[in-house]
Amino acid sequence: MGKYIIQRVLQAIPLVFIITMLVFVLMKIAGDPLAYLAQDPRVRPLDRLVLRAKYGLDDPMVMQFIYWVFGDEGVERPVDVDNDGETDFTTVGVRRGIIRGDFGESIRFRKPVTEVIGQFLPNTLLLGTTAFVVTIILSLVIGVFAALRQYTLADNIITAGTFITYSMPVFLLALILVQIFAIQFRRWGLPSLPVSGMYDPRGNQSIDELVRHMILPVASLALINIAGWSRYIRATMLEVINSDYIRTARSKGISERRVVFLHALKNASLPLVTLIGLNLPFILSGAVITETIFSWPGMGYMYINALDQFDASLVVAFVLMIAVAVVFFQLLTDVVYAWLDPRIRYD
Secondary structure: OOOHHHHHHHHHHHHEEEEHHHOOOOOOOOOOOOOHHHHHOOOHHHHHHHHHHHOOOOHHHHHHHHHHHHHOOOOOEEEEOOOOOOOOOEEEOOOOOHOOOOOOOEOOOOOEEEHHHHHHHHHHHHHHHHHHHHHHHHHHHHHHHHHHOOHHHHHHHHHHHHHHHHHOOHHHHHHHHHHHHHHHHHHHOOOOOOOOOOOOOOOOOOOOHHHHHHHHHHHHHHHHHHHHHHHHHHHHHHHHHHHHHHHHHHHOOOOOHHHHHHHHHHHHOOHHHHHHHHHHHHHOOOHHHHHHHOOOOOOHHHHHHHHHHHHHHHHHHHHHHHHHHHHHHHHHHHHHHHOOOOOOOOO
């Protein structure tokens, strides 16, 4: 197992590097991140020149990438600092590079990238982890319930509901929830749910208010996954409970609850482990569409703003974080899979 883990890590290093380089190049050729300053009368041309020098935007793209990775301490760039018509040289844009934990400065937020991510990441973890826990619990409950009542009315209703929900795009599901629980409930005089932000804009930041603001985005994130994951659980449970060893366990007089939850569910949960491992990294990224619709101040909301402003440092740091998370959680999934199924060996 140890040899396998080291091999996977070594394979992931060039992959992460290539992903980072491609995203960096695409962001650089997409547009000028300081173009919006040209329409601001308060910003002088000299100010724009200084900012371009600060962020190294006039350097060749190859050098920009090298400085971003390895740092540019002591690099002097030409800029007319004193506005006398002559080119001066000044040391700007000093940073240590990502190999030493410095991802540069965000052009959009005018803060270090790590500080910006630290501001938005906790909100995404709160929303994503809650949705993830809800998804796992309800998927197991619904999947096992449907499997134990195969082809009954309840199973048919669950099957129809999951197919309809799973076929919906997330933005449509979110808008339907907003229409019902926010707009229509208010018209009917029922307690309605908020649809924007984390707290009441009037300053009420209680736990109750946070929970109310989380209900709709959590439901939007969880419902589609619940629909898909519960089908996996139902299918694998049906396969397992019809196995010979389950019939043997029942013939020995073991209680039905013990057979289902101890013997059957452990083996039936193997596909769910794969789904969890593939989806865990996206808790870090946040659900871009959902956070945008509900103005939830998380990583997805931050990412949209960074793309809008061509904020390359922030976008590439975001993608790099997700790439590393994908590699890590896929490796963790393989380890857990081997633990759950003794037949699997990686050595």
